[in-house]
Amino acid sequence: MTEPELPAGDFASWLVTVRGAIRGEGGSDVPCGGCTACCRSSQFVHIGPDETDALAHIPAALLFAAPGRPRGHVVLGYDSRGHCPMLVDDRCSIYDHRPQTCRAYDCRVFAATAIENEEKPVIARQARRWRFSYATEADRAEHDRLQAAAAQQPSASPTERAVRAIDGRADVADET
Numbered sequence: 001m002t003e004p005e006l007p008a009g010d011f012a013s014w015l016v017t018v019r020g021a022i023r024g025e026g027g028s029d030v031p032c033g034g035c036t037a038c039c040r041s042s043q044f045v046h047i048g049p050d051e052t053d054a055l056a057h058i059p060a061a062l063l064f065a066a067p068g069r070p071r072g073h074v075v076l077g078y079d080s081r082g083h084c085p086m087l088v089d090d091r092c093s094i095y096d097h098r099p100q101t102c103r104a105y106d107c108r109v110f111a112a113t114a115i116e117n118e119e120k121p122v123i124a125r126q127a128r129r130w131r132f133s134y135a136t137e138a139d140r141a142e143h144d145r146l147q148a149a150a151a152q153q154p155s156a157s158p159t160e161r162a163v164r165a166i167d168g169r170a171d172v173a174d175e176t
Contacts, residue, residue: 006031008108008130012139015146015166018106022167027103036090038105041120042082044075047099057097058086108132109162112143113150117158 008014009031021028047054047063049072055063058076062085066073076099079085086094092102107123110116111130117123134140150165 003129005131006129008111008132011132011134011143019167021104022163028106030106035126036087037122037126038107039084039087040082041122042078044077045099045101047074049073051099053097054099057094109166112146113162113165114147115150115158115162119158
């Protein structure tokens, strides 16, 4: 059974917003509805030492030193099912206090770059449903260029390849 398509929004507007989110300049406004695919996909969530609000709402026993990061950087792991421990009754129990990584995460990066995230099948299934709209033919052409750039990204995780293509920088590190 094919799942229904989801409106991903205007491509050009989304691209500006997600590039800012990638650079830590705010979050991404994903129309998730009731989807919690990213919360159920065995992802480590990086939390910086300056994220005091998020850290105050996550039990310390769930946090671990972030490998390869300076002191004070931590990661929030996942439970035996691959679920974020902050996901309670299929809802984020700290949504208003969630880490920047969660605020910036946007599975539409896979739809935008035509990268299949085989490592995270729940996210891949959701990402296949997104459909962008285009105000102009130039916006459609920009989307085509982005997909071509993504296809040229060196081997890395699907998330890292998608983010690098969108951001246009080769030094973006995969945090999830």
